[in-house]
Amino acid sequence: MSAPSAARLGPAGMCVLALGFAFIYAPILLIVVYSFNASKLVTVWGGFSLRWYPALLENRQLLDSAFMSLKVALASGALATLLGGLAGLALARRGSRGRSALAALVYAPLVMPEAMIGLALLLLFVALGVERGFLTIVIAHATLGMCFVALVVAARMKTFDASLREAAMDLGAGPFTAFRTITLPLIAPALVAGFLLAFTISLDDVVLATFASGPGATTLPMRIYSQMRLGVTPEINAVSTLILCSAAALAGAALILARILRHGAR
Amino acid sequence: MSARDALARRLARRLAHRLAIGAPLAWLALFFVAPALVLLKISFSVSVLGQPPYEPRFDLSAGFAAFLESLRGLSLDSYALILQDDLYLHALLGSLRVAGLSTALALLIAYPLALAMAHAPRSWRPALILLAVAPFWTSFLIRVYAWIMILKDEGLLNRALAASGLLDAPLRLFATEGAVVIGVAYAYLPFAILPIYNALDRQDRTLVEAARDLGASRLRAFWSVAFPLSLPGVFAGALLVFIPACGEVVIPDLLGGPETWMLGRAIWNDFFANRDWPAASAAAALLLLAILAPLIAFERAQMREEESA
Structure with a gap:
């Protein structure tokens, strides 16, 4: 806890850090490097080239599925933030009725295998005669996403002083005014973080989407997955690199936004 | 403030609470x-050819008497099938083995x-934590794809080994259970790092210093003081990797190869390829049991710890 413990990291510790992070990042880096490979054989270096990137823009199917993924992620992220935000508030309020049932239901999807959640949802959609497509993927992703949002919001609520809200109510603010002026600004960073988490989970998911989708709706991960099953191609490397870049940009934006919101809340 | 206002406000407040939880x-x-x-x-229905490809065995809409009647006709066929069929036993054992090894x-x-x-x-620590968690925010599929590229027979690892003259014949890694174990361990590594780091970071360093002052070697002080104190983090990390x-x-x-058979894959295959929905559902129920056992064990261990503390 004090100064002596800080200086403990010897050369062995530095080696472990370097090796550990190399293990984590080398595979990701290899994808990026080999996306600039001129050779059609991914694993044989044939010189530097950008040729695989323009080819992506002509791939109509890929662009369509990327657009579909974005729409699904935005819709399900928004829905997950709304439902998960409410759930997080309810979880943080001690003694309200139905709280323990809600807690159990919020934790359960987090530990269930996606294949099981997906299969169960699909069976429900079939039993109800719902046509599968965009909407059913959004429902599936929102259901998983809201559980993550609820955890993030509930954790944020724990650090916040309930007397602030009560003071506002004592001063004559109605419950909705108190919520808008006190609670909402305080949980805003958690809502943003939760939305980004739900958005990312949706963009990344292939298992739930495959179970929940119909013939008309193919998301980007579904498209990439079916190509990966056939083997490695330079196009997959190029798409992957673009996805990694947008994920990095999104994470950077999230960090900046979180910092702004945190300063704003003070 | 009149009594009516107060009442209206109480009602509004109660409505808001109901909405938040409801x-x-x-x-x-x-x-x-x-x-x-x-x-x-x-999972208790019988598989039939058709759309949907199962014959329902009980129907709540037909009233309670009909429900009781249908309970008698409940089918354990798909459970009998998956318990008799070696494939599911393989899948269950395969799931547990791969999950255990990769954990x-x-x-x-x-x-x-x-x-x-x-x-x-x-x-350094905030940056190190960010570096450890960041892969979780990048695509799961892409991280797995990297290992196809590396482990394939003509992949990057085999090319590097051949170029360095260490190997004549390529290592057969791709499409084996070993490749799945590496892939799973890699994909879920952030879930293992964070709880262990938290457990190590939170512990009272003066305990280790006290052990050192009393003459314990660095290794001994770690092994008998710091390591046991970090075990709750290790268990949490193990669970977070094992379950998914x-x-x-x-x-x-x-x-994996054709012989790498796991429950998730069995569900997928039964559903999409064989169109045996009852069997897929029964396999899913089996998978749930496989996951609940370690969860309950963990819950119990935590309760015991809290009691003793």
């Missing part, structure tokens, strides 16, 4: 609990890394 509760009941019940129901591998990599992170200068690993579909499909 809306998410209703959503999860409809899209998580109801589907699980449908899955259970179908062990992930912990083996995560522990030293978490230890080094916890001993790094304080100013058990139900993993994508990694065994992309990195």
Whole structure:
């Protein structure tokens, strides 16, 4: 806890850090490097080239599925933030009725295998005669996403002083005014973080989407997955690199936004 | 403030509370609990050719008497099938074996890394944590794809080994259970690192210093003081890797061979290829049991710990 413990990291510790992070990042880096490979054989270096990137823009199917993924992620992220935000508030309020049932239901999807959640949802959609497509993927992703949002919001609520809200109510603010002026600004960073988490989970998911989708709706991960099953191609490397870049940009934006919101809340 | 105003406000407040808890509760009941019940129901049905490809065995809409009647006709066929069929036993054992091995591998990599992170200068730590968690925010599929590229027979690892003259024939790694174990350990590594790091970071360093003052060697002080104190973090990390690993579909499909059979893959295959919905549902129920056992064990261990504390 004090100064002596800080200086403990010897050369062995530095080696472990370097090796550990190399293990984590080398595979990701290899994808990026080999996306600039001129050779059609991914694993044989044939010189530097950008040729695989323009080819992506002509791939109509890929662009369509990327657009579909974005729409699904935005819709399900928004829905997950709304439902998960409410759930997080309810979880943080001690003694309200139905709280323990809600807690159990919020934790359960987090530990269930996606294949099981997906299969169960699909069976429900079939039993109800719902046509599968965009909407059913959004429902599936929102259901998983809201559980993550609820955890993030509930954790944020724990650090916040309930007397602030009560003071506002004592001063004559109605419950909705108190919520808008006190609670909402305080949980805003958690809502943003939760939305980004739900958005990312949706963009990344292939298992739930495959179970929940119909013939008309193919998301980007579904498209990439079916190509990966056939083997490695330079196009997959190029798409992957673009996805990694947008994920990095999104994470950077999230960090900046979180910092702004945190300063704003003070 | 009049009494009527106060009453209106109390009502509004109560309504807001009801909405906050009611809306998410209703959503999860409809899209998580109801589907699980449908899955259970179908697992007790008989597989038939047709659309949908199962014959329902009980129907709540026909009233309670009809429900009781249908209970008698309940079918355990699909459970009998999956218990008799070696394939599912293989899948269950395969899931447990792959999940166990990859959990062990992930912990083996995560522990030293978490230890080094916890001993790094304080100013480095936020950046190190960010570096450890960042892969979680990048695509899961892409991280698995990297290992196809590396492990394939003509992949990067075999090319590097051949170029360095260490090997004549390529190592056969791709499409084996070993490749799945590496892939799972890699994909879920952040889940192992964070709880171990938290456990190591939170412990009272003066305990280790006291052991050193009393003459213990650095290794001995670590082994008998710091390591036992970090075990709760190790268990939490193990659980966070083991549970998703058990139900993993994508990694065994992309990195495993035809003989790498796991429950998640069996569900997928029964559903999409064989169109045997009752068998897929029964396999899903089996998978749930495989996951519940370690969860309950963990819950119990935690309770015991809290009692003794």
